[in-house]
Amino acid sequence: MPISTEMDLPIAFENKSHEALMNVWWTANLLRKVSTKFFQESLSSDAQFNILILLKDSPTPLTQKELSQKLLVDKSNITGLLDRLEKQRLIRREAVLGDRRSYHIKLTKQGDELVTKLDKAYQKKVREIMNDLSAKDCDDLIRLTRKIRASMRRQTNVI
Amino acid sequence: MPISTEMDLPIAFENKSHEALMNVWWTANLLRKVSTKFFQESLSSDAQFNILILLKDSPTPLTQKELSQKLLVDKSNITGLLDRLEKQRLIRREAVLGDRRSYHIKLTKQGDELVTKLDKAYQKKVREIMNDLSAKDCDDLIRLTRKIRASMRRQTNVI
DNA sequence: TATTGTTATACTCTATAACTATA
């Protein structure tokens, strides 16, 4: 049973900035739920999709360290994520000439085809979800969330 | 090492609506990182804080089913979350008169004190993070993310 | 019969620390 639009967040707020922040958080929460369902048949998490997209979009091959930095998770977790993707034959680790400690992570043919297929359906889904938002709405969202991130970065040392 | 503000998201985007959606997602991602660190000393996750806040804010006692509906997770997971909170003596399960299948979940004295203390520090943190956003900025964020959620609800059956 | 909560299971992701091989 869908929750009413009048009160779609689980709590009420006393102050507007808190409410705004929680709206962002809750929206991402729902988004993760939707995307998990969306990717479910091919992938076991959105984290895996994010890696595939990063690999597809990057003009140069990425190492595990670079993936770790981009996704802000520890390198040990990248090892596990890639292990799972490698087991599905979606990526492979390729020796790097000149540094035998590193690997270049490459999409396999299957991986490339999958991410292309998924991305297409995914873009369609995104357009549907964002259909009611104007270009200005999108610009506003980008600008405002960027402010929030900048502020978080200024005020913490964890990101 | 903080990521530059020019390119603080890990990928570039071809279209604005996708970019906007990913900005929301990424912001929540960082927010979870920050809040996990923030709650770390007293609680092991933001999910636990959310439950405590729900309990504190609710004028009437909540059952596990109601928590499950508000947080959009399966009731079996609520059992586990409450087990962990109960072990820390932050909540207790109280028999419900008239329905012996249900429990009313109540904050203990310690739980209430903790959530009050945490919430105070948390509100301060939120004010700091949101300091650069005007009241109108906040209204915009609320309005736009609400649009996104409404659209997701219309287009999926998972939430 | 339907509902509330529990149990069992099986995956995820994440963080930390110690370790190996290489630079």
Place this chain on the structure above:
DNA sequence: TATAGTTATAGAGTATAACAATA
């Protein structure tokens, strides 16, 4: 010595299905 990646460990969230007690 420092760095890239792995391993080990521990703990958290999530989803699903089967179950007991109760309505």
